[in-house]
Amino acid sequence: MIDKTTIAAANETAESALRAEYDALGEALDRRGIDIGAVKDKVSAYGIAIPSWGVGTGGTRFARFPGTGEPAGIFDKLDDCGLIHQLTGATPRVSLHVPWDDADPADLIAKAEETGLGFDAMNSNTFQDQPDQPLSYKFGSLSHTKAEVRQQAIEHNLYCIELGRQIGSKALTIWVGDGSNFPGQSNFTKQFERYLASARDIYAGLPEDWRLFTEHKIFEPAFYSTVVQDWGTNYLIARELGERAYCLVDLGHHAPNVNIEMIVARLIQFGKLGGFHFNDSKYGDDDLDTGAIDPYRLFLVFNELVDAAGTPGFDPAHMLDQSHNVTDPIESLMNSAMEVQRAYAQALLVNRTALAGFQEENDAMMASETLKRAFRTDVTPILAMARLEKGAAIDPLAAYRHSGYRAKVTEERPASGAGGGGIV
Numbered sequence: 001m002i003d004k005t006t007i008a009a010a011n012e013t014a015e016s017a018l019r020a021e022y023d024a025l026g027e028a029l030d031r032r033g034i035d036i037g038a039v040k041d042k043v044s045a046y047g048i049a050i051p052s053w054g055v056g057t058g059g060t061r062f063a064r065f066p067g068t069g070e071p072a073g074i075f076d077k078l079d080d081c082g083l084i085h086q087l088t089g090a091t092p093r094v095s096l097h098v099p100w101d102d103a104d105p106a107d108l109i110a111k112a113e114e115t116g117l118g119f120d121a122m123n124s125n126t127f128q129d130q131p132d133q134p135l136s137y138k139f140g141s142l143s144h145t146k147a148e149v150r151q152q153a154i155e156h157n158l159y160c161i162e163l164g165r166q167i168g169s170k171a172l173t174i175w176v177g178d179g180s181n182f183p184g185q186s187n188f189t190k191q192f193e194r195y196l197a198s199a200r201d202i203y204a205g206l207p208e209d210w211r212l213f214t215e216h217k218i219f220e221p222a223f224y225s226t227v228v229q230d231w232g233t234n235y236l237i238a239r240e241l242g243e244r245a246y247c248l249v250d251l252g253h254h255a256p257n258v259n260i261e262m263i264v265a266r267l268i269q270f271g272k273l274g275g276f277h278f279n280d281s282k283y284g285d286d287d288l289d290t291g292a293i294d295p296y297r298l299f300l301v302f303n304e305l306v307d308a309a310g311t312p313g314f315d316p317a318h319m320l321d322q323s324h325n326v327t328d329p330i331e332s333l334m335n336s337a338m339e340v341q342r343a344y345a346q347a348l349l350v351n352r353t354a355l356a357g358f359q360e361e362n363d364a365m366m367a368s369e370t371l372k373r374a375f376r377t378d379v380t381p382i383l384a385m386a387r388l389e390k391g392a393a394i395d396p397l398a399a400y401r402h403s404g405y406r407a408k409v410t411e412e413r414p415a416s417g418a419g420g421g422g423i424v
């Protein structure tokens with residue numbers, strides 16, 4: 001973590017310019033009937049979870065090029081996540097991935113308190129084999145043809161729930177790599193029946209105040225078919241399992257050009273939107289930084305979320321899920337958290353009364369312009385003011401670079417291996 005006085009000193013030099021920009025934006029928004037303070041308060045209250053695996057350097061099927069000072073385990077990861085939250089004030093929770101982050105619950109709680117963090121959804125891992133694991137997931141986990149493999153995967157998920165219960169988590173996210181690589185390799189129907197039966201056993205072990213999230217993915221690691229391939233199958237799972245089962249939407253897990261915001265609207269309409277894994281993509285599940293490729297799409301997703309705000313029971317979980325191959329993961333995660341906040345703030349600026357009127361009158365041009373006007377507004381001063389007021393950094397990237405944190409942890413932490421693939 002960084003000394004608070006360092007952040008305060010950096011903020012002091014930037015504060016007067018920020019106040020001038022904030023006031024100017026406030027006047028402009030006031031002319032549009034928007035109270036900038038109300039928008040800022042909502043942005044300030046917004047938080048997004050960091051995935052523990054995000055603070056390590058990712059990789060591709062080809063190689064992984066490790067950065068320096070990479071976290072060696074969950075406690076290092078929590079240090080990095082704590083710093084991200086300290087500088088941005090936007091990432092109060094961490095999402096653990098088991099068994100990568102398996103540890104004594106008391107130690108996890110103590111470290112979370114030290115770093116000012118809480119725990120978000122637990123993530124199970126049955127897409128790779130662990131060193132001490134009796135049975136292999138090479139041909140699937142929850143949908144495997146052999147009952148004993150399925151049982152092993154079920155028990156792992158129940159273990160994740162129990163660990164999560166002890167550290168204050170309230171949700172389990174299941175993502176499986178199950179699928180097939182050749183036409184004919186698997187019977188689609190039987191495979192999905194096996195998956196559903198396994199998922200029911202996990203759902204039965206869910207505490208009353210927990211939610212179960214299932215995440216669809218169009219392809220990979222199975223290249224011909226995956227069991228939970230799209231939002232339709234995901235919706236069927238949530239409907240089959242019960243009222244505490246919801247669909248998680250990972251933006252990268254769709255074919256290019258899929259209308260994700262419309263999927264979001266459908267899931268909201270039928271009460272099954274559980275949450276998000278935010279990232280961006282150009283070609284497939286390339287896990288690029290949120291907002292790096294298509295910030296307008298991100299805005300359109302948030303437009304649906306703001307539109308649905310206040311619906312009873314509507315409480316989607318927000319998390320980043322990215323792979324950082326060429327950047328410092330801390331910088332990418334800070335930037336991405338702020339991009340998500342930006343999309344949220346822009347969506348709050350949409351004149352919804354005017355939009356509804358244009359929709360009713362079939363005025364496509366003005367409806368589109370209503371959204372564009374909100375999207376084109378530079379809300380940077382709102383985000384920065386929210387950070388300043390909570391003691392975070394006006395400019396988190398500059399403060400981070402100035403702090404020398406990476407150089408410090410590079411001295412303290414052992415170098416991690418390069419090795420082969422590193423898809424995370």
Ligand SMILES: [Mn+2]
Pocket residue numbers: 215250277321
């Ligand atoms: Mn994901």
